[in-house]
Amino acid sequence: MIRYDLTCKNGHAFDSWFASASAYDALERAGQLSCAVCGDARVSKALMAPSVRENVKAPARRLSEPGNPLERAMAELRRKVESSSDYVGDAFAREARAMHEGKTPERAIHGEARLDEARRLIEDGIPVAPLPFAPKRRTN
Template identity: 55%
Template sequence: MIHFSLRCEADHHFDSWFQSAAAFDKLLGAGMVSCAVCGSTHVEKALMAPRLQSGGPAPSTASETEVTPREKALAALRQKVEGTADYVGVNFAREARDMHDGLTPERSIYGEAKPEEARKLIEDGVPVAPLPFVPRRKSN
């Protein structure tokens, strides 16, 4: 896993983890990396300092327990999505496609999709966007 600091065209800064640098490039090219604040897909890597750790434990600082503006924005986004949309779990791709094709009434949904399912939805013009957080799995 690799951690990147990112920023969008509106100069919002956020962090994300990716399987590899190549995975980031592939997701970015497919329009699947979006700003955690405004949703823009015009995202690029921001300048980051390397994290080096000595042999001993890292010193504790007050900032480790403070909530950053990014964390607040992500928490607010999560709360809005979970409060206004239906969680459809692994059925996300089918549900999104059925709404797009007019087979079911439109509503706000979120869930999980395999990368190839998400890529196909995007290629077919189905309006979807990745969330900057992993949905909490809900049971019926």
């Protein structure tokens, strides 16, 4: 796959992926390229700088590994939340309310709540906070 920066004759800049350089050439010759903004068929490659890695000898990073300090901090926060609280799924609002009312023992929980449920919890003085990450997908 190859990504090209493209422009149309109306001055719109956009990019697109192609199977190969020759695939782009074939589509261009056949007149099958068009501007993603205005639909103009007069499209050409824009000037691009190559993507070059700074340290070629550095091992490739897995996409599942955090790549920068913010991603590492978010991953650590997720690990801490998941290891120190119970996941209650979409029963979060019900569980938080039951603990607040003393109907069930208090414990750290995390899960999902609809916006209206979260708003009612906050309005009722039940301490909740949104997490800056989505729950992991459950698979069979």
